Amino acid sequence: MTRHPVSRIVQLVIGVLLIIGAGVIGPLPGPGGIFLFAGGLILILRNSRWARLRFARAKRRWPRIGSLLDRTMRRRSALRRHARDKQRSRELADAPSAN
Structure with a gap:
């Protein structure tokens, strides 16, 4: 817009x-x-x-400071990235181990 x-x-x-x-x-x-x-x-x-x-x-x-600023400012890109990372961590936790 x-x-x-x-x-x-x-x-x-x-x-x-x-x-x-x-x-x-x-x-x-x-x-x-x-x-x-x-x-x-x-x-x-x-x-x-x-x-x-x-x-x-x-x-x-400075990625740590940048991600903190993004989350603080509630930028849509940061919220999407956070949700995507959370989903990936869930998928990794649910995946069976290769042993």
């Missing part, structure tokens, strides 16, 4: 502002900065092809 270019730009600007706000609110007590950063990251990743490519490269470089 394509979005109107103005809508994409507005969401990108809001995402950048949320990430900047996370840096400002981060030192204050409480987890507020984490939620602002995650919301900004989600908005940027949904609206910027360049950011998605950079994010994919970072996930390949």
Whole structure:
């Protein structure tokens, strides 16, 4: 589904502002900065092809952190991958041993 270019730009600007706000609110007590950063990251990743490519490269470089971020952001691809891995582990557990 394509979005109107103005809508994409507005969401990108809001995402950048949320990430900047996370840096400002981060030192204050409480987890507020984490939620602002995650919301900004989600908005940027949904609206910027360049950011998605950079994010994919970072996930390949650091797979443990990438999978954690995917699950945290509830990305559909991560949910599918998690379900597929769970199914494979069940199939391996149910398979008879070769001995």
